[in-house]
Amino acid sequence: MESREHDVLIVGGGGTGLRAAIELGEQFPKLLVAVVSKVYPMRSHTVAAEGGAAAVIKSNDNHDAHCYDTVSGSDWLGDQDVIELFVREAPNELLRMEHWGCPWSREPDGHIAVRPFGGMKIERTWFAADKTGFHMLHTLYQTALQFKNIEWYDEWFVSKLLVEDGRCQGVAAMQMLTGQVHALLAKAVVICTGGAGRIFPFTTNGAIKTGDGMGIAYRAGVALKDMEFVQYHPTGLPGTGILITEAARGEGGILVNKDGYRYLQDYGMGPAEPWPRLRGMELGPRDKLSQAFVHEDQKGRTISSPYGNVVHLDIRHLGEAKINKKLPFVRELSKNYAGIDPVVQPIPVRPVVHYMMGGIDTDIHSATSLPGLFAAGESACVSLNGANRLGSNSLTELLVFGSRAARAAAEFASQQPGVADAKLLAQAEAEQQRIAAQYIRKQDGKERIATIRNEMNLAMESGAGIYRTEASLAKGCELLAALKERFRNVQLDDHSVSFNTELFTAMELEFMLDIAEAVMHSAHHRKESRGSHQRTDFAARDDENYLKHSLANRTDGAPRIDYKDVVITRWPPGERIYGK
């Protein structure tokens, strides 16, 4: 068993992990830093984010407005101390990106340009055409390459946290090329592994978004918070689930039903005119827009397509020049994957699983309940997004909390004596044995990975989709328990040690089954409707009983669901008003 020792180890090389790494590279050059990622960092799914990143910079904007949009967008489940801090630190974080070379789109005079986004009363979304995540990820990666105290573990799969003496002291990670598990030791660990959209069948998320970091933390006894809140983005391409950015509506695009009618005016987002108009109609929040689609569909006013019913996102009136300048990727994706040119045809879209508001429970300093373990970005739940995230807050979130988590981890690491070598090595050794016995050497299994994964996907969609009921959730809990049982009988075709990608899909599925259960049970326990969690049997928000974060704790059986209070500072719970 080989081991290596670091001061701070970052799991995940997407936007959050890279931002954390740069913070440690710039501010703590004496610390030895590791970035461990199952893919080369520039493959991380931050790359697919399109629309932009929110921060107050223009003179017509102010911090309170950004706070209020976020608080009301969260349906009052966001922690307001976190939201105030986020809004305060956001502008400098985006400016830092500019100073590192991020090619933000500009005004004619050279200043940063901003665009409108859903649920925001004032336009404040910085963007790089409609490839903002791509440009941010590559800027962060290229910037991080200059720091000599960062060691890169590309294509290493982390499967377990090493915990000894009540604190996290590293990870067990398999080098994918060799199949060898190593003990990567560290005085502090930061999880930045993104969400788990892949537990659902129809998602914008790439194949790698299987929630591994949530899985390893959950297994180490850390709670997953607010997992019932899963964001459906209202505009994905049917079939593939490819995202068509909210920026298409920010730039003036409209959503129409089969009669060409802007149906959102029937669902509390109107009036339709004047348009464009902030915090109304097509620039309402994502939860409300996805829910409106379901009602419109039930009324028989959607359009049928080979991959389910759709509505039309129409951007033709923007004209070819503006589409090419502001939305070139939307045009490219529509042409390649939907066979239509949005300059002359409307884009068929339907709601698609996009983002998890929930994640590893952290405090405002990105610390978890396990000493030495920190988390940030989509894998974490610092309670910025509450019950519904606003578009363009998450790219900013990964910067603000990626850097904060790095600073907190560095401070923790500097206070630790060292790591408990022998015991940690033994744990990693046991992990290698577990993987060999459970997967690689196993010969008598009967279940295919893809079969269980597909059934899990369908159970999630029918049990915990946009609208949920007691019956759908109870059934979902039952199906997932049965799938977990069947998973013990999984059989791999591939018994190789080197680059066994089937093994990684099996371990990812193992994590996803845990996460799926946390989502389903958290949703089952929350008997109210709030933000993205809508129950037809409890249609109203219930602040008396549920103005609380849920905490899913792993047990040998079903997850145990606890609650903790939401932090309210200046905005007492109120009604969410859009369109006016």
Add this chain to the structure above:
Amino acid sequence: MANSESGGATMRLEVFRYSPEQGGEPRFQSYEVPFREDWVVLDALNYIKDQLDGTLTYRWSCRMGVCGSCGMMVNGVPKLSCAAFLRDYHPNPIRVEPLENFPVLRDLVFNLDAFLDKLKTVQPWLVRQEKKPLSEGEYLQTPAQHAQFKEFSMCINCMLCYAACPQMGLEPDFIGPAAIALAQRYNLDSRDQGRDQRQEVVASHEGIWDCTFVGECSVVCPKHVDPAGAIQQAKLASTIDWFQEVLWPFGARK
């Protein structure tokens, strides 16, 4: 993808297989997959992995042409397999191989560490002699200044250009199209002041002068980055440097 009708039509994929661990020579293995109008080569590979043969090994993630993971040779041409549609080849079989000019690790997975080392040598980050404090706001950059480097900033590091470049096969130390394009991306950025320190690598023998200007890199680029154009620009700029140094050694440069 389940509810698209294939009408029972199928298609043959001949896939390159090689596992050093299992021994044996590289070979091709044939698989019959359903033919669907809207399937890409990557969908067919996923079908094989899920339903027929879990040992088939390849990289993929976003399936929307932006993460750069799934580059392969498709009928001898470097392609993103998530953007190569079966319908463009049907009814003929499709031959899938790992990208050329890279060491194969297993099946369609190749080693790209050498590229990452080269990328690092061109210092692909913004260099400033004097850094502006955040309190003074952004570096101003007009849309016209942005347009100077925009296309070179679109590189997704998919490695198709390295697979297409005949010089890479002959001269593995060549820094290659993507890394040079990324060096130019920063050289041409109005905020950057690092061209001189990049020149040592970019203008070296393994840099731009290794390129014989075949231009295949720009042909295969899925993001229209035009690395061949970047290399031409860099050659021209280096030549001007040379003239200025040699012919006007005491004059003010730039």
